[in-house]
Amino acid sequence: MEKQNEVLEQVIIKFAGDSGDGMQLTGTQFTNTAALFGNDLSTFPDFPAEIRAPQGTLAGVSGYQLHFGSVNIYTPGDKCDVLVAMNAAALKANLKNLKDGGIIIANSDGFDPKNLRLANYPDGKSPLEDDSLGKYNVITIDVTKMTRAALVDSGLGTKEIDRAKNMFVLGFLYWMYNRSLDITIKFLEDKFGKKPAILDANLKVLRAGYNYGDTTETFRTRFQVQPAKMAAGSYRNIMGNQATAIGLVAASHQAELPLFVGTYPITPASDILHELSKHKSFGVKTFQAEDEIAGICTAIGASFGGSLAVTTSSGPGIALKGEAMGLGIMLEIPLVIINVQRGGPSTGLPTKTEQSDLLQALYGRNGEAPMPVIAAYSPANCFNTAFEACRIALEHMTPVMMLSDGYIANGAEPWQYPTSGDLKKIDVKFATEKNGENFLPYKRDEKLSRPWALPGTKGLEHRIGGLEKQHETGNISYDSDNHQFMVRMREAKVEKIADYIPQQTLDSGPEKGKLLVVGWGSTYGAIKTACKMARSEGYDVAHAQITYLKPFPKNLGEMLFNYDKVLVPEMNTGQLLKVLRDKYFVPAIGLNKIMGIPFSAGEIKDKIVELCK
């Protein structure tokens, strides 16, 4: 039978199954294939906190959402077009996010009485067999049976055979979207090169899935999604944490300083450590400390000795590092603190995303302890942000906090990667000579930063510490005038950084008008898409995404007052909102979502429309 080809601009697929079903891998493979084909894309992995939650239950559902298209893509998408459900729980957990008329690809074996019971379907009645899914296009495949049939002669055990199930689904989707199998074949060869039997089995099942689509007469339509029209250049696919890690290595290279990372594993930041520990050929030293405090303290030690020193964590770990951050601020040494935010408070929602640590970053230390704070807005932007955090730390002699979050840390997108020649040099000067009759460790330059004199430098022996310093000499001082002077000096030094960062720009929209949407961090894609949608419907809306949260760009206040209204969407109860109102007395309006999941563009668009009416 003749198959039809339908051309689509963009598609959102949700891969969902049990934690052990390999959905993250399936999603990643499809993503890489789409990326290399030239689609623009954005992804959102969504997995349970438990490594092996009880099989078949709603708690154990692991998902991976991919949004790809021939147009520019800024978010993983709101509702999906295709839902892959490996079992009943996966269907139940994700059905509400499927568009009406969307496609469900269901593994019928995952809908047996046991799975139905675990997914809380009443009376064990399968949704595949009643008419409850009438408004969707349901494709039921017994993936388990097909996989076993394909491997009947493989000599592998049932357990090993069943593990290849996800390849069948992947193969089928490749057929459905006219994709080549090459990328995945190469991946499997690299992964299982030393286990030929497993490699063979995976390849066989992948092809079986593809051929199933091709030969079965049930499926008549295939879809085409053309490459996107992106800026000319070379691209790769990248995840946020990976981009952060590479940004740190690049900064170390451009500053000509060795990179030291003192850290403690924590979700969702650990992948930065994993990535960096692979790059020893760059001289990177990773130190997995005994706790969060030792993580930052070893970094302080390394910074004192002249390394580019970094510590990485998430909210709970950042709380533990608070006192040491204060020490870093008193010592006035370069230090980069990376907070990959997650749902809080306390242990909160470790695998879910949130932006609720902004006030912690700005104010969460004892005493007046000002620290620059910058935020990444997308997976690829983590590279630039990590690099910039290092630049500010090194050129201004200060701890800097970089904010990322679980959403962009684990999300992926195409990245027009730079070459080393595109990267700025980071200017580091160590003190080599006395700057007075005696060496004055707290004598300041035009940036108000102090000299970095490394142990081992003859004649510059000096002591620094957490006690209040006398201006210039750095000696302990309890003098009241001096304390007030130094408190204001540390604040002025951080504010001075505003002279060395770019002005705030608009991402889109008119320079003056009815409404400005101000975001920070990972809300970028959703706000950008929402504004585009609203403008296409004739609403007068502009968008600015703030990278520099402390200090703010100098022109930010002026920009805010160019609009009748200011909307601040955040995945918290209104933290940036509070800061903007406090600093600029602007009557900004909040749009707040604290559900552990990112905004959809639609939610923001609705608010824009409401405020513009």
Added chain:
Amino acid sequence: MDTATTSAPLFTSKELVTDQEVRWCPGCGDYSILKQVQTVIPELGIPREKFVFISGIGCSSRFPYYMETYGMHSIHGRATAIASGLRATRKDLSVWIVTGDGDSMSIGGNHFIHLLRRNLNVNVLLFNNQIYGLTKGQYSPTSEEGKVTKSTPYGSIDHPFNPIALAMGADGTFIARSMDRDPVHLKEMLRKSAAHKGTSFLEIYQNCNVFNDGTFEMFTEKATKKQEALFVETGKPLLFGQNNELGIKLDGFKPVVVNINENGNSINDIWVHDTSDRVKAGILSRFFDSPEKEGHYPRPFGVFYEEDRPCYEDVMEDQVNQVIAAKGKGNLDKLLRGSEVWDIK
């Protein structure tokens, strides 16, 4: 820290004195320790600018301000972690950690044990005065049970740490004890600490004459020292007493105090100290009873245990070098590019 032997010191003790006024209470044991450290450091053949003293919080932690070297007075309990990061990245430096019983045994206990197991080549000087001095007299994790202090008016109910045994348990590679009141012994222990490659842990009994005066006097004062302190030295029998007439004999794993001149005992029966014997060092570390207790053992001073084990920073550097040897030096453009790229024209 390795020491190079040189004949003429590169600098004098006087050149280690800073312009800062020393602010410990008059009569504090810290003065003696400072003096002995300032005496030993110039002997080590290392340039002054290569020394770094890192401390936490407490009376002892003021120490770096009084040493004309590089120094950091950090935060409570964290000197060990900060020193680890420094030494891991700067193998050319001689790193010294100055800490107290509150700083290293209580709030910084975690970093202390992890430093010992990693065995970075640094020196830990634990000023143990069995009291919180800076906060004005609360009991510490090394205070004896029943101790009456400001925070324990009815006596402490905490069982104390035995720092030497704790260090043994954490697989320390150099474990020693000395006292503020015996400058000759203290200097010798400082020299041995400096000579050890790996983390050297030196517990120094230090008298706090304001809040815990005389707590170690049984070991430090002439009248009782010979009876209560057991000075151990590798290759020598464990002897003590007014005329070295008492010795420790091992009956299986049980130490027994005997008089070598009585009951047919001989010096040949006495346990000969061997700093490389982990099992015996473990037994010795347990000589920790209160001198008031009937049948107690004398308190040992000297090097309990020493072993040669690779240092963390050396292995860390070796690993980096091995990867570079195998893969070549990292190429930033290759890293930026990754493995799969596509072009848009």
